[in-house]
Amino acid sequence: MKTKQPPSWPSVILRRLCSPEQLEILYGDVYEVFHQRARKGGRLKAKLLFYRDAFSLIRPFALKRADEYHSSLGYLSMMSIHLKTSLRSLFKNRMSTGINIFGLTIGMTAVLLIAQFAIFELNFDRFHENSESIHRVSFARMIDNQRVFNSATVFMPVGPELVEAFPEVEDQVRFYYGFTHGEVKVGDQTFNEEKAVFTEPSYFNVFSYGLKIGNPKTALSEPNKVIISESLATKYFGHNEAIGQVIHFSFEDGETDLEVSGIFEDPRSDSHLRLHFLMSFKTLDQWSVFKEGEWNLPFYHTYLQFNDNFQKSDFEVRASELIREFRGGATEQNIVEELELQPLKKIHLDSDLTFELFENGDRQSVNFMIGIAILILLIAYLNYINLATAKAVKRAKEVGVRKILGSKRRQLVDQFLTEAFLLSFVALGLAIILVIVILPYFSEMVQKPFSIAKDPVFWVSVVVAAGVGGLVSGIYPAFVLSSYKPISILKGSFSTSSRGSVLRKVLVSFQFLISISMIGGTMLLLNQTNFLMNKDLGFEADQIMVVNAPRTAQNADTYLTRVRAFAGEVQSLSGINRFTHSGSVPGKVMAPATFQNKANISGEPSSLQLITLDYGFFKTFGLEFLKGRAFSKDHPTDQATLIINESALKALGFENAEDAIKGKIVSIGSGREFDVLGVVRNHHHTSLKSSYEPIVFALFPNQTLYFSFNVNTSNLVGTVERLESMMSRHFPDSPFEYSFLNQAFDAEFKAELRFVRVFRAFSILSILLGSLGLFGLAAFMASQKLKEISIRKVLGARLMDILSLLASSFTMSLLVGSVLACLALYFGGRAWLENYAFRIEMSWRHFVLPIAVVILLSVLTIAYQTIKVATTEPTKNLRNE
Amino acid sequence: MKSTDLGAFEEIALMAIGILGKEAYGVTIKDEIEKQTNRRPSVGALHSALYRLESKGYVTSFEAGATAERGGRRKRYYEMTTKGKEALEKAHALRSSMLNLIPGIDLNNS
Numbered sequence: 001m002k003t004k005q006p007p008s009w010p011s012v013i014l015r016r017l018c019s020p021e022q023l024e025i026l027y028g029d030v031y032e033v034f035h036q037r038a039r040k041g042g043r044l045k046a047k048l049l050f051y052r053d054a055f056s057l058i059r060p061f062a063l064k065r066a067d068e069y070h071s072s073l074g075y076l077s078m079m080s081i082h083l084k085t086s087l088r089s090l091f092k093n094r095m096s097t098g099i100n101i102f103g104l105t106i107g108m109t110a111v112l113l114i115a116q117f118a119i120f121e122l123n124f125d126r127f128h129e130n131s132e133s134i135h136r137v138s139f140a141r142m143i144d145n146q147r148v149f150n151s152a153t154v155f156m157p158v159g160p161e162l163v164e165a166f167p168e169v170e171d172q173v174r175f176y177y178g179f180t181h182g183e184v185k186v187g188d189q190t191f192n193e194e195k196a197v198f199t200e201p202s203y204f205n206v207f208s209y210g211l212k213i214g215n216p217k218t219a220l221s222e223p224n225k226v227i228i229s230e231s232l233a234t235k236y237f238g239h240n241e242a243i244g245q246v247i248h249f250s251f252e253d254g255e256t257d258l259e260v261s262g263i264f265e266d267p268r269s270d271s272h273l274r275l276h277f278l279m280s281f282k283t284l285d286q287w288s289v290f291k292e293g294e295w296n297l298p299f300y301h302t303y304l305q306f307n308d309n310f311q312k313s314d315f316e317v318r319a320s321e322l323i324r325e326f327r328g329g330a331t332e333q334n335i336v337e338e339l340e341l342q343p344l345k346k347i348h349l350d351s352d353l354t355f356e357l358f359e360n361g362d363r364q365s366v367n368f369m370i371g372i373a374i375l376i377l378l379i380a381y382l383n384y385i386n387l388a389t390a391k392a393v394k395r396a397k398e399v400g401v402r403k404i405l406g407s408k409r410r411q412l413v414d415q416f417l418t419e420a421f422l423l424s425f426v427a428l429g430l431a432i433i434l435v436i437v438i439l440p441y442f443s444e445m446v447q448k449p450f451s452i453a454k455d456p457v458f459w460v461s462v463v464v465a466a467g468v469g470g471l472v473s474g475i476y477p478a479f480v481l482s483s484y485k486p487i488s489i490l491k492g493s494f495s496t497s498s499r500g501s502v503l504r505k506v507l508v509s510f511q512f513l514i515s516i517s518m519i520g521g522t523m524l525l526l527n528q529t530n531f532l533m534n535k536d537l538g539f540e541a542d543q544i545m546v547v548n549a550p551r552t553a554q555n556a557d558t559y560l561t562r563v564r565a566f567a568g569e570v571q572s573l574s575g576i577n578r579f580t581h582s583g584s585v586p587g588k589v590m591a592p593a594t595f596q597n598k599a600n601i602s603g604e605p606s607s608l609q610l611i612t613l614d615y616g617f618f619k620t621f622g623l624e625f626l627k628g629r630a631f632s633k634d635h636p637t638d639q640a641t642l643i644i645n646e647s648a649l650k651a652l653g654f655e656n657a658e659d660a661i662k663g664k665i666v667s668i669g670s671g672r673e674f675d676v677l678g679v680v681r682n683h684h685h686t687s688l689k690s691s692y693e694p695i696v697f698a699l700f701p702n703q704t705l706y707f708s709f710n711v712n713t714s715n716l717v718g719t720v721e722r723l724e725s726m727m728s729r730h731f732p733d734s735p736f737e738y739s740f741l742n743q744a745f746d747a748e749f750k751a752e753l754r755f756v757r758v759f760r761a762f763s764i765l766s767i768l769l770g771s772l773g774l775f776g777l778a779a780f781m782a783s784q785k786l787k788e789i790s791i792r793k794v795l796g797a798r799l800m801d802i803l804s805l806l807a808s809s810f811t812m813s814l815l816v817g818s819v820l821a822c823l824a825l826y827f828g829g830r831a832w833l834e835n836y837a838f839r840i841e842m843s844w845r846h847f848v849l850p851i852a853v854v855i856l857l858s859v860l861t862i863a864y865q866t867i868k869v870a871t872t873e874p875t876k877n878l879r880n881e
Numbered sequence: 882m883k884s885t886d887l888g889a890f891e892e893i894a895l896m897a898i899g900i901l902g903k904e905a906y907g908v909t910i911k912d913e914i915e916k917q918t919n920r921r922p923s924v925g926a927l928h929s930a931l932y933r934l935e936s937k938g939y940v941t942s943f944e945a946g947a948t949a950e951r952g953g954r955r956k957r958y959y960e961m962t963t964k965g966k967e968a969l970e971k972a973h974a975l976r977s978s979m980l981n982l983i984p985g986i987d988l989n990n991s
Contacts, residue, residue, distance in 0.1 A: 025944065028954030029907030030924045035950045036908065056925025061932040 214262025420474025512817025628678025
């Protein structure tokens with residue numbers, strides 16, 4: 001029987017490391033043991049143990065002694081000679097060393113900076129002990145398999161019901177925030193809290209949050225308790241004791257007194273739940289509206305903690321069945337409602353649902369940034385390879401002499417690799433210093449509060465990566481350089497190898513490809529962002545000032561009377577053109593509502609968005625009527641009518657505005673019928689990125705969250721001051737915080753603009769590095785062709801001829817690079833633009849301009865070199881032979 | 882009594898060499914150790930111990946006997962020296978005299 005031989009590759013490594021006489025005996029034993037084991041059974045086991053035995057031989061006693069390495073010198077002393085000669089040669093070729101170190105440093109800095117950013121973004125919410133097993137429950141409503149509603153929130157009883165019904169659910173915690181700000185009164189001061197949230201004591205079990213002061217077991221177990229962050233405690237009470245203080249809280253659904261029962265550390269910035277104000281969930285019990293709507297209002301952020309028996313897909317199906325049972329007959333046949341699970345760790349980058357508690361990050365831009373960083377580093381290393389092989393001619397004599405003096409090829413390879421490593425690590429050192437200096441600015445630029453990674457694994461892998469980079473970029477030049485035959489070099493019959501120049505051309509075209517794509521990408525990004533920013537919003541954003549409507553008096557019957565009285569007076573204020581109050585303003589959440597066209601009652605209902613408002617809304621915001629008219633005080637019957645926008649008109653299935661005015665629509669919730677009073681032109685309500693939302697406007701002045709003022713922009717300060725004093729007279733308890741609508745919409749583009757800035761900075765870097773490489777390459781070409789140029793000059797060639805002579809060696813690379821870049825731009829750009837509902841068309845400019853820029857830069861760098869050579873006296877170059 | 886510089890694993894390897902007599906080389910020593918102690922040393926660990934034993938003068942070695950199974954590589958046979966034998970005896974004497982001093986352990990009774 002023929003026994004299988006053990007794998008042979010370990011011996012290759014061992015032969016490098018171990019002393020040959022030891023190895024013979026030891027490896028013999030390893031072989032014998034292998035066969036012995038293979039006979040006994042378990043071929044695989046024998047093989048695995050073979051590896052163990054083979055590598056166990058790498059021990060001090062078995063290693064090669066220093067004099068067994070190479071020829072006669074010890075390995076270490078050889079290293080120090082490599083190092084010395086490397087330094088000499090690096091100092092001798094100052095220009096190429098400078099270009100290489102500069103390029104690599106910039107490239108590594110870019111990579112390190114972006115790595116910090118990526119590490120921050122990718123590690124959100126990992127600090128929770130149970131982060132693996134926590135999932136958020138989201139809610140999706142499908143009509144005819146189309147996702148019409150998908151929220152990060154579910155119905156109030158979902159969490160507890162799931163704990164009850166499924167043994168794999170260990171615990172749950174719910175959050176409720178009124179979708180708008182809450183108002184907090186401390187003594188005689190009033191504050192607005194954007195994210196004031198109700199939650200349960202299990203908050204401390206599910207998440208790894210604790211209390212600095214107070215007992216986590218009891219702090220949230222009673223109604224009317226609140227725990228606040230340290231910074232809020234300071235804001236409210238200064239240096240006074242906060243625990244036990246009573247504050248007054250009011251929001252859309254009611255108002256109540258709260259006792260401060262705990263203080264916690266300010267939330268971490270790498271959590272998607274950055275909450276400062278947490279009230280006990282039981283506080284909600286005092287308002288009946290929550291109990292009544294428990295299976296109708298999907299407004300509760302619910303997190304589940306699972307134990308080990310959990311299977312996601314199976315759970316989603318069974319949980320969805322469960323809620324269908326509870327929701328009962330309310331669902332129509334073509335409507336399907338489902339519960340879905342989102343892993344906690346993925347929420348920050350992958351979730352963008354309705355009613356997110358905070359704005360999340362974006363995985364696409366993280367991936368984009370990582371890609372850019374890698375490309376920049378690649379350009380820098382390609383520069384090194386290019387310059388090193390181009391330099392080959394210059395160093396050929398060195399190689400020849402070394403070989404004659406007895407250098408082995410290995411030693412030469414080692415020598416050149418040492419140079420590459422040296423460059424790589426010097427650049428890494430410089431880059432780390434640069435990163436430490438730049439990081440705060442970069443952090444501000446991308447608006448993410450991150451600091452330098454402290455993870456040792458990260459830094460070890462950075463050093464390893466720099467080593468691998470040095471190896472990979474050094475290995476090709478090392479082998480090319482060490483392969484020269486000493487006789488041909490020293491006889492002078494040596495010329496540049498064509499092998500090397502082909503590779504060089506490929507690498508240069510690759511660099512052209514990257515540079516052109518980066519410029520084109522930046523242009524596309526810039527154009528698209530500008531397009532969105534300058535797009536007509538569909539309403540007058542410039543003059544609208546928005547103030548959060550007073551809360552405290554909201555539930556009183558007199559509220560509307562007071563608002564109307566305020567409205568009457570505010571109109572007389574100079575500087576204020578118009579006033580209205582409503583349940584939403586552009587940029588803010590609207591209420592989801594389902595309506596149906598009465599003419600098509602058997603058809604499917606449409607999910608629309610509802611804005612409740614008072615008279616004057618359309619005038620204040622300058623919304624344009626296509627048909628019909630606005631609500632008017634002169635027609636009391638307007639209460640039973642609605643106004644819709646174009647998009648809602650389509651959703652409801654009306655032919656045109658004419659058709660809609662004559663029609664009636666039915667509210668699915670209440671069954672009430674409404675006439676359509678008017679149709680308005682679409683406007684951008686929540687975002688410029690998504691398409692127009694279908695909106696229904698209802699005259700329902702009691703549901704007020706925002707006061708909107710159409711103001712004169714001249715003497716704005718005076719107007720705001722007068723308005724503030726008037727507000728405080730009418731609503732003495734409310735804080736006066738105003739914002740302008742155009743600012744709100746600009747804020748939406750902050751993320752985009754940030755991204756554009758970063759992208760632009762990095763693409764400039766990549767172009768810079770690319771031309772730097774080209775510059776170095778052109779310099780070497782020029783010096784190589786020094787004699788040719790001089791002779792041509794003597795024979796009467798003009799500057800342009802010489803320029804084209806040098807440039808011609810790059811034209812093929814440029815051509816190939818441009819074609820590939822155009823393809824990359826076309827397909828990449830098209831895929832990216834598809835993310836936007838409103839987008840620019842790609843045109844020839846996006847392809848031609850980047851190429852033109854790159855050509856211009858290349859010609860300039862080559863021209864510089866050419867002129868330098870061409871303007872020297874030809875005799876100087878020809879004289880010395 | 883002067884202690885010896887014999888490590889625990891070295892001692893086991895030395896005893897295995899003693900047991901095997903003329904047949905002691907890497908693989909047989911390894912098998913013997915496995916048989917006696919249930920320990921499964923890697924080839925490298927074993928040879929490391931053998932190397933130390935040889936440099937301390939407890940064993941001598943000679944090379945011979947290449948087989949096909951070893952890929953034509955020679956074996957290194959080991960033989961215990963008198964010094965090695967003394968070291969074993971010393972280690973044993975030291976151990977038993979000390980064990981006897983521990984209350985509750987009586988080697989003669991077992």
